[in-house]
Amino acid sequence: MKRLICAFAVACSTLATAVSAQSVADRLNDYPTAARADYVFACMVTNGQTREMLDRCACSIDEIASILPYAKYLQAETVLSMRRVGGERMSFFKSASMAEHLVADMRRAQAEAEIVCF
Known part of the structure; x- marks a missing residue:
């Protein structure tokens, strides 16, 4: 159960980082x-x-x-x-x-x- 929770937390963290990086990239490349x-x-x-x-x-x-x-x-x-x-x-x-x-x-x-x- 702890592994599942840990894996979920890592996945959420990775997703948040990817979304953040994508929005920065989109903002810098909107021209x-x-x-x-x-x-x-x-x-x-x-x-x-x-x-x-x-x-x-x-x-x-x-x-x-x-x-x-x-x-x-x-x-x-x-x-x-x-x-x-x-x-x-x-x-x-x-x-x-x-x-x-x-x-x-x-x-x-x-x-x-x-x-x-x-």
Whole structure:
């Protein structure tokens, strides 16, 4: 009976660890491949198209993904894109506090990535 209880406890512990590890892995890998590639291509255009920059840019998006969930990254990218359009209707994206917070969070993640990767 003790062996059965011990085996059950080990199984529960292993399952909890696996679920925890899986959720962390899922959280760190919620960026679609195309979004990661877009970021790396844009980063390389800005910083130089060398193998070293490929590694640094890939590190950068990985670091951003570990800090900022993809949904928030996408929202911040949308705000920045809408700010470029201009016009009265788009002024919301330039002045709304929610939009400012989204962009600030992304900028902080980018700054962290720059410190770690560049």
